[in-house]
Amino acid sequence: MPKDGIGASTKRREDKRFLTGVGRYTDDINLRGQAYAYFLRSDVAHGRLTNVDISAAAEMEGVVKVFTAADFSAAGGLPCGWCVTDRHGNPMQEPKHPILAEGKVRHVGDPIAVVIADSPELARDAAEAIVVEIEELPAVINMKDAVKDGATKVHDDLTSNLCYDWGFVEDNREAVDKAIKEAAHVTTLELVNNRLIANPMEPRVAVGHYDRASDDYTLYTTSQNPHVIRLLMGAFVLGIPEHKLRVVAPDVGGGFGSKIFHYAEEAFVTYASKVVNRPVKWTSSRSEAFVSDAHGRDHVTKIELALDENHKFTAIRTDTYANMGAYLSTFAPSVPTWLHGVLMAGNYTTPLIYVNVKAVFTNTVPVDAYRGAGRPEATYQLERVIDKAARELGVDPAELRRKNFIQPDQFPYATPVAVEYDTGNYDATLDKALEMSDYAGFDARLAESKARGKLRGIGIAHYIEACGIAPSNLVGQLGARAGLYESATVRVNATGSISVMTGSHSHGQGHETTFAQVVADMIGIDASQIDIVHGDTSKTPMGMGTYGSRSLAVGGSAMVKATNKIIDKAKKIAAHLMEASDSDIELKDGQFTVAGTDKSVAWGDVTLAAYVPHNYPLESMEPGLEETAFYDPSNFTYPSGAYICEVEVDPETGEVEVLAFTAADDFGNVVNPMIVEGQVHGGLAQGIGQALLENCVYDENGQLVSGSYMDYAMPRAADVPMFAVDHSCVTPCTHNPLGVKGCGEAGAIGSPPAVVNAVIDALHRSGHKVGHIDMPVSPARVWAAMNGQG
Amino acid sequence: MYNFEFVKPSSVEEAVAALKTEDAKPLSGGQTLLPTMKQRLASPSKLVSLLGIDSLKGVSVSDGVMTIGGATNHATVAKEAASAFPGLAYLAGKIGDPAVRNRGTIGGSIANNDPAACYPSAAIACGATIVTDRNEYAASDFFQGLFTTALEEDEIVTAVKFPIPEASNYQKFEQPASRFPLTGVFVAKYAGRVGVGVTGASEDGVFAWAEAEAALAGNFSPDAISGLTVDADGMISDLHGTGAYRAHLVKVLTGRGVKAAS
Numbered sequence A: 001m002p003k004d005g006i007g008a009s010t011k012r013r014e015d016k017r018f019l020t021g022v023g024r025y026t027d028d029i030n031l032r033g034q035a036y037a038y039f040l041r042s043d044v045a046h047g048r049l050t051n052v053d054i055s056a057a058a059e060m061e062g063v064v065k066v067f068t069a070a071d072f073s074a075a076g077g078l079p080c081g082w083c084v085t086d087r088h089g090n091p092m093q094e095p096k097h098p099i100l101a102e103g104k105v106r107h108v109g110d111p112i113a114v115v116i117a118d119s120p121e122l123a124r125d126a127a128e129a130i131v132v133e134i135e136e137l138p139a140v141i142n143m144k145d146a147v148k149d150g151a152t153k154v155h156d157d158l159t160s161n162l163c164y165d166w167g168f169v170e171d172n173r174e175a176v177d178k179a180i181k182e183a184a185h186v187t188t189l190e191l192v193n194n195r196l197i198a199n200p201m202e203p204r205v206a207v208g209h210y211d212r213a214s215d216d217y218t219l220y221t222t223s224q225n226p227h228v229i230r231l232l233m234g235a236f237v238l239g240i241p242e243h244k245l246r247v248v249a250p251d252v253g254g255g256f257g258s259k260i261f262h263y264a265e266e267a268f269v270t271y272a273s274k275v276v277n278r279p280v281k282w283t284s285s286r287s288e289a290f291v292s293d294a295h296g297r298d299h300v301t302k303i304e305l306a307l308d309e310n311h312k313f314t315a316i317r318t319d320t321y322a323n324m325g326a327y328l329s330t331f332a333p334s335v336p337t338w339l340h341g342v343l344m345a346g347n348y349t350t351p352l353i354y355v356n357v358k359a360v361f362t363n364t365v366p367v368d369a370y371r372g373a374g375r376p377e378a379t380y381q382l383e384r385v386i387d388k389a390a391r392e393l394g395v396d397p398a399e400l401r402r403k404n405f406i407q408p409d410q411f412p413y414a415t416p417v418a419v420e421y422d423t424g425n426y427d428a429t430l431d432k433a434l435e436m437s438d439y440a441g442f443d444a445r446l447a448e449s450k451a452r453g454k455l456r457g458i459g460i461a462h463y464i465e466a467c468g469i470a471p472s473n474l475v476g477q478l479g480a481r482a483g484l485y486e487s488a489t490v491r492v493n494a495t496g497s498i499s500v501m502t503g504s505h506s507h508g509q510g511h512e513t514t515f516a517q518v519v520a521d522m523i524g525i526d527a528s529q530i531d532i533v534h535g536d537t538s539k540t541p542m543g544m545g546t547y548g549s550r551s552l553a554v555g556g557s558a559m560v561k562a563t564n565k566i567i568d569k570a571k572k573i574a575a576h577l578m579e580a581s582d583s584d585i586e587l588k589d590g591q592f593t594v595a596g597t598d599k600s601v602a603w604g605d606v607t608l609a610a611y612v613p614h615n616y617p618l619e620s621m622e623p624g625l626e627e628t629a630f631y632d633p634s635n636f637t638y639p640s641g642a643y644i645c646e647v648e649v650d651p652e653t654g655e656v657e658v659l660a661f662t663a664a665d666d667f668g669n670v671v672n673p674m675i676v677e678g679q680v681h682g683g684l685a686q687g688i689g690q691a692l693l694e695n696c697v698y699d700e701n702g703q704l705v706s707g708s709y710m711d712y713a714m715p716r717a718a719d720v721p722m723f724a725v726d727h728s729c730v731t732p733c734t735h736n737p738l739g740v741k742g743c744g745e746a747g748a749i750g751s752p753p754a755v756v757n758a759v760i761d762a763l764h765r766s767g768h769k770v771g772h773i774d775m776p777v778s779p780a781r782v783w784a785a786m787n788g789q790g
Numbered sequence B: 001m002y003n004f005e006f007v008k009p010s011s012v013e014e015a016v017a018a019l020k021t022e023d024a025k026p027l028s029g030g031q032t033l034l035p036t037m038k039q040r041l042a043s044p045s046k047l048v049s050l051l052g053i054d055s056l057k058g059v060s061v062s063d064g065v066m067t068i069g070g071a072t073n074h075a076t077v078a079k080e081a082a083s084a085f086p087g088l089a090y091l092a093g094k095i096g097d098p099a100v101r102n103r104g105t106i107g108g109s110i111a112n113n114d115p116a117a118c119y120p121s122a123a124i125a126c127g128a129t130i131v132t133d134r135n136e137y138a139a140s141d142f143f144q145g146l147f148t149t150a151l152e153e154d155e156i157v158t159a160v161k162f163p164i165p166e167a168s169n170y171q172k173f174e175q176p177a178s179r180f181p182l183t184g185v186f187v188a189k190y191a192g193r194v195g196v197g198v199t200g201a202s203e204d205g206v207f208a209w210a211e212a213e214a215a216l217a218g219n220f221s222p223d224a225i226s227g228l229t230v231d232a233d234g235m236i237s238d239l240h241g242t243g244a245y246r247a248h249l250v251k252v253l254t255g256r257g258v259k260a261a262s
């Protein structure tokens, strides 16, 4: 095995350019003659646009042109990529999402007009000269009020604010009701999965460039999936054929889901560049990001868990209101449904499950996938209600989980919510986490905290998630308007170095390192001989990009397939060079040998022969060594793991300190353990952030109260402990060639319930019988709950 | 940001003269003013930097009084006040982050009078004197509610004079997002008198908790205030905590401050 092959904690090669300031982000791209766009956005949540007068602005110094909705009458709206069918068999209500507000503004931040000028400052100055008159309408904010009869409508042309009323599995509905009615014990919990703002380090940026000579458009954008943007924007919004449209997503400084979606600004700069015949650049400010990047989560849920007298789970019923915001962002409808309902079985054998989701339009920023997307919402309610049940029944929460785990010999396991888990061993991860966290020694630590006047608690969560989205035919049936395969081209150069063009996109995940490790391992050459190319539709085959922890499981599999094609062909060339039979050729450590002989040729000799085919079987084989493969998975992958959090609560102030956090994950096989641990650390920090700090809050008028870092609390290094992370419990995925499952979101999925369970545990152990505290579990909320003011 | 003129005089007199221009504003560390300008929420015609005036910088002690120049940054106070007035040095060392502490100044903080700023609580608790180019104010007269002070438009805080207490302590309970105090309490013990200055809590800005001061004057121990309650009426309620919570924190933090200073 080469030293940087599969299993090596190779340092991330991309970090050198990031850490030395030579990364190339979209904002680093400046084209000759470039002009700058400034978006004038609504400062009211809901209202009719009675007047938008751009005449003064258009006359101002340095202004190139001012755009309003009228300039986009020929363009389509921003498309939604997933159509959910409701429980009566009807398609969801799908309003138009215009590039610039048409007639009405529907959330604070909704763009009304755009100024293009010679500098960003001049554009902003001119935007202040635009006269906007808005007849304000009542803001629709509370989801339950929004779906009441007679509520003000966000979209006048829809029948109501209900996007869809989804039931899953609808056929189980009555059986579940019956099981709950007849259960020995039912635990009920109402909770809120708090709305979050993704806040990647790099705000969004878009540069549009129309080239008059070639009649080609190029869009540089901060995207997790440039091909998806090209397809959506080219085909549905602007009507530009794909061969005339190139989308480049260069270095991207974090996405967490918020850079999956196709945004108005991307379509705007692309279109406007042709109109003004100059490259057009837009760079979001941080303040603008708060009101224009898609938000995450925002579910209001009631869950009921039924148990029999032996504490076996017999049924689960959940009712969720899911906020869509003012428009449907690209994948918004799929998040509370197919990424949420299908995970409601968790790691458990619950036979009957019914999930109801009402998706609701409100006068808020659109809500879409955010790290974990639907799976954190499923895990949170399930792992919280199990904890509550254990407390009500007076049993150990670890044992209650264990009693209901799907057993290793039950795989493949078909859940009542339509998915089939391929592998898993949940006792193994739970045991590992209990051991690592010294669960058994908790009482001594509790006593020690008590002596210092502090409350101490320990909380467990066991999660499962579905990654590697997804079998295209399956998601097509579920309403996806895209396929979800992945692609790779492996281009071997004459002297043996390799360029791999992948449809996956790295925006912090370290693909350039790990993907090279895989190919290096397969061929047996040094990873430094391999470059990973991504993020440019003109370079890579049509790919679906990176989200849902799919890159290695799906993109990596495509790359493995393409590399296997390369190896097959290279073996044939080697056989020719050594005058042996194809089937006798072996490849090891970059050397081709003939089995049972001492004949060998090196990798470089074969690749040279492929491109300088002087001695080559030209009659039976093409020269060259370049292969493309597409991989469409046959199932999701199902990472799982046990998380244990230990906290101390200050009884006087309600302050929570996370003292220890243990994560024992089963990610299947691991290519780069260091990078995997880094992904888990990041996910845990985000999950702890959601549990204790982050909260996106609108007031009743639809103003974003948490509109800056003065009020939106991001987690910082001092808010998290040193993590204890393990991934030694491995049940390899059975249906992809690497046996990998995905690790990018696990931390953010499993940690919020572990943290909240720990806080509730601390309160109970000190006599405060608090049933639940909503996230973020802030000092003020803990204090209020302890003092009966919750 | 809108365009503005910039001057950097080297004396207080020149600075005051430069401030006669309409909409001119003094600029000290810029940690509050510049972000406001970037958001286009302020548009001064001219910025008069105070950082070129040497007489506005430095920490000195004489006759039991610590004098801090108006343009002295928080990092300097954290270092130079450490031996003579550790409570104040600690307060300065907890403001913001290193970048903020190396730019932001006591004059800017006092003049801005953010309802959650740290320094005003110490000024109130210690009965500090705010010295300007034309006046001297008792702290209790200087702070007049949220973002409001006794300063005239063109008046410059040249120094703040703190009578050094026998013992003191600052308790900062951080608001989770901004890390400004959600509530902060400065306790200062003098011979025969105790000061308790509270920031972050009241809708009227920084205040002295008079009942606690009276109770602690006779008995400087947490027990002395155990029977007191703080009225939640008039306390700030926002997404980070209710008025009741802040009122509760005032008492908890005062108790902790007294204990730490005893």
Ligand SMILES: Cc1cc2nc3c(=O)[nH]c(=O)nc-3n(C[C@H](O)[C@H](O)[C@H](O)COP(=O)(O)OP(=O)(O)OC[C@H]3O[C@@H](n4cnc5c(N)ncnc54)[C@H](O)[C@@H]3O)c2cc1C
Binding pocket: B025, B026, B027, B028, B029, B030, B031, B032, B033, B034, B050, B070, B071, B094, B095, B096, B097, B100, B103, B104, B105, B106, B107, B108, B109, B111, B112, B114, B116, B117, B118, B119, B151, B155, B156, B157, B158, B178, B179, B180, B181
């Ligand atoms: C990230 C961050 C975190 C912070 N955390 C805290 C915290 O925890 N606690 C805290 O107390 N503060 C905090 N601050 C505020 C910080 O202390 C500022 O430095 C301070 O509030 C203003 O001081 P400045 O010197 O930067 O003033 P500037 O921003 O220069 O000026 C502020 C205002 O005061 C006026 N002014 C300035 N100097 C004078 C003077 N000498 N005479 C008259 N008027 C004057 C200006 O015209 C302006 O109106 C934080 C700031 C930031 C950016």
